[in-house]
Amino acid sequence: xxxxxxxGKAMKNQKKAFLRDIIxxxxxxxxxxxxxxxxPEKRAPVFSASENFLVEMLLIMPAVMILMxxxxxxxxxxxxxxxxxxxxxxxxMLLAILIGAFPTGPLYVAFPxxxxxLKKGARVASVVAFLSAWACIKIPQELVExxxxxxxxxxxxxxxTVVFVMVMGLIIEQILGRRSGx
Amino acid sequence: MNTTTLFIxxxxxxxxxxxxxxxxxxxxxxxxxxVMSFIKILPTMLAIILIIGLMSGFVPPKTISKIVGQxxxxxxxxxxxxxGAVLHIPxxxxxxxxxxxxxKGASVTSVAVFITTLTMIGFVTLPLEIRIxxxxxxxxxNVLSFIMALIIGILVGVIL
Numbered sequence: 001x002x003x004x005x006x007x008g009k010a011m012k013n014q015k016k017a018f019l020r021d022i023i024x025x026x027x028x029x030x031x032x033x034x035x036x037x038x039x040p041e042k043r044a045p046v047f048s049a050s051e052n053f054l055v056e057m058l059l060i061m062p063a064v065m066i067l068m069x070x071x072x073x074x075x076x077x078x079x080x081x082x083x084x085x086x087x088x089x090x091x092x093m094l095l096a097i098l099i100g101a102f103p104t105g106p107l108y109v110a111f112p113x114x115x116x117x118l119k120k121g122a123r124v125a126s127v128v129a130f131l132s133a134w135a136c137i138k139i140p141q142e143l144v145e146x147x148x149x150x151x152x153x154x155x156x157x158x159x160x161t162v163v164f165v166m167v168m169g170l171i172i173e174q175i176l177g178r179r180s181g182x
Numbered sequence: 183m184n185t186t187t188l189f190i191x192x193x194x195x196x197x198x199x200x201x202x203x204x205x206x207x208x209x210x211x212x213x214x215x216x217v218m219s220f221i222k223i224l225p226t227m228l229a230i231i232l233i234i235g236l237m238s239g240f241v242p243p244k245t246i247s248k249i250v251g252q253x254x255x256x257x258x259x260x261x262x263x264x265x266g267a268v269l270h271i272p273x274x275x276x277x278x279x280x281x282x283x284x285x286k287g288a289s290v291t292s293v294a295v296f297i298t299t300l301t302m303i304g305f306v307t308l309p310l311e312i313r314i315x316x317x318x319x320x321x322x323x324n325v326l327s328f329i330m331a332l333i334i335g336i337l338v339g340v341i342l
Binding site for chain 2: 014018021022024025028029031032035039042043045046047049050053054056057059060061062063064065066067068069070072073074107108111112114115118124128131132135136138140141143144145146147148149152153156157160161164165167168171172175176
């Protein structure tokens with residue numbers, strides 16, 4: 001998902017993962033076919049449920065992907081490190097969550113960023129908040145959650161997550177010590 | 183199309199236009215990334231959609247509510263949380279799955295826990311996290327994330 005990721009090994013892993021996904025799809029398709037052959041009366045409900053979700057996904061996915069692609073190209077890692085390295089305190093944590101919520105690629109991309117933040121002396125609490133927000137609060141992702149689970153569910157989960165991500169950051173900071181250095 | 187769909191598509195179009203005006207090459211690159219990500223996610227997406235279909239057709243709501251519903255209690259929530267932590271499905275696809283589970287009688291709490299552990303805890307990426315950020319940091323973050331996810335889920339269940 002990253003434009004400037006490491007080629008070679010990462011590429012190979014991605015290919016492997018893709019192959020695994022296709023095999024998974026094949027197995028599921030096969031099971032579906034067998035089950036539907038044995039129970040023809042279930043065909044209508046199974047297909048109609050699948051179709052509903054397929055349509056909903058196809059209406060939303062391309063837009064989500066475009067947003068993610070744009071963010072990952074226009075928001076470089078250096079920018080993130082620059083902004084997060086500077087700020088601290090409560091505001092720093094909020095900023096960390098906000099920046100983490102930019103859709104810029106999978107979680108493993110964030111590990112090196114987090115490591116360099118720690119090296120630069122950023123607060124552990126901020127780094128934890130950043131990582132966790134990166135993992136579970138993404139703007140397009142929240143929109144998909146809104147679409148499928150409704151505004152109440154999305155808002156409740158989102159606001160609680162923001163609070164608890166900060167609490168978690170503070171707890172880990174207490175345990176590890178204020179700075180990343182031992 | 184409902185409002186959310188309209189909104190997210192409009193947002194994508196606006197961002198795309200802004201991107202094109204700012205930097206054509208970068209935007210092209212972004213679109214390439216978008217297409218690649220879509221292709222990458224497609225097989226899993228189709229598989230989950232089939233699973234949702236099968237679930238609607240074959241698994242009676244009673245069974246689902248017994249496993250992940252009110253009846254399942256705290257043990258059910260723990261199981262769902264662990265499942266979310268270990269499974270490696272893209273979170274985007276988890277939402278429709280969660281929605282169909284809810285529809286079929288799963289409890290709000292277990293669905294919220296599932297989504298939260300699924301996104302916040304990377305069982306698959308844990309070795310990488312340990313290597314880059316250190317064992318103590320990575321393990322602490324993941325273990326605490328699990329506990330937090332349980333609390334978040336339970337609170338969401340209480341609120342809704």
